Amino acid sequence: MKSLREKILSDSLLLLGRTILLRLIQIPVFIFVAKTVGPTNFGLLKLFELIPGLAKYGNIDYSSVLVREIGKLSSKNDSEHSVERNVAFSASIIWSLIIVVIISLGSLFVDSVIVQNGILISAVTLFLTSIGKLYLTNCKLIKNFKIIASAEVIRGIVTAVITIGLVSILGIYGPLFALLIGTIVMIFFLRKKITLKMSFFLEKNELWRQTKIAIPLSLGTFAYGATTWLERIMVTSFWGLEVLGYYMILVTILMYIHMMVTSAVQAISVHIYDKLSNKCGSMDVINMLYIPTLTFAVLVPLLAAFVVFYLPLIINWILPEYTEALPLVEYIAINIWIFCLPSVYSVALNSTYVNKQNLVIWLYLFSAVLFSSITIWSWKINFGIEAVLIARAISLIFLAVSMILITSFALEVKKKVLIKHMLDYFIPGILAIFLVIFIEKNTAGFDLLIQIFLKPVLFIVMYSPVLVYWERRTGTLSKFFELIHTKAP
16 A cells, blocks of 8 residues: 555655656657748747646636635545536537637637638637546546646657647648647547546536635636736737747747646645545654655756757757747746746645635736736847746746745644745755856867766756755655566566
8 A cells, every 4th residue: 555655755756757758749849830931930839838728727616715725625525516516527628618709709800811711720729628638637636646647648649749740731720720629639538548427507506605716726826827828919919920939949848848848737736635625734744845845946947957058059050940949048048947847836725725726826827927017128228039038937936935835834844844845945946057157168169079968967966965955854765776677567
């Protein structure tokens, strides 16, 4: 029987493995699409991607209520559970349909036929994504992450293969149709693997109860996503679609790494909600927040350093059309690190125990306003596109510090412990920044092949005390090898 910690690590590694596999599949496809459509159309494609994102960021997410209350649901009988599940799923479908209709009607007011068609295809994908999410939520409720991992890998593979086949024929429509078809295949796979156990049912009192919880949760998610939308809209408005194409090459790398963190958090969040819904505000819960956050704070700067060392070479060799993006590489690397810090604490804030989802909305909104204000001010004084990434980093630091402090106060973390946690989270990233600057400066005169091998070796050697400290504090590597050894026979 696995301990809770082993179960969390096992589930996290499963979803992380899924994400890494998907990125390995998607990166060559991403490069192929970027080369085929060019910077301007690539920027337009990234704008279209915002529409399916509404399934995550612009929806009233009733399914999140079920995940949030997983501990309470597990203690109820099946009939009570089914009422809550049916209401949540039925309301989710209705709301998704409303959004699709609004988006479709809105497309009629767009002059460009290309943009109009792109919006309509993306709207259909949005609805299908919402249907798929119902099945994935059901998997979370039973803590079956194997099906989640398999379903999303299947969607990723199908989407990648069809994208390569269609992008040369249909141009910008190719990736949009590929994602649509990939989502359909995923839904069919999920239907074969699990029973949704859903009937269309809307009980007034239960619907109202869930709506009161779902709206703050969804508004928080919407406010979080607002920065992403504002970012792309402002870059397009201030600097143009071509610059957006250059910019999104780097932001896509950021999102790939952030998705790895999100994958692990997806597994962790179910267990956090389970603990906190049962009023367990103990050191166990504090460690459930501290250990993964420290892990992200230590390992993500390592990945960010490799981005700085190797991404310019990849762009110069494979995507020379996007060399305009090279001055932004260091800025995106800093964002990669900061992006991961609030992830786990944001889950705790939305739990039934901490119950600060209303405050989360205001934190995300203030972060979006802060980001927008800095970006607009920078544009007015003719500052370059790097201002957007500086603004993003500042807004993310605000989020990270705020969420860690508020959650720690709610869980009654001692002041000394809190200070230690904050230092543990921020020192690795700050140290990594100085190490990268030092290495870049002192290896500039070396032959390119020597730099390729020398830079990462120097970084790992100088960064190794941080890795040793992380292992001593968390024992994550030891647990990882134990799991591997256990499964080996």
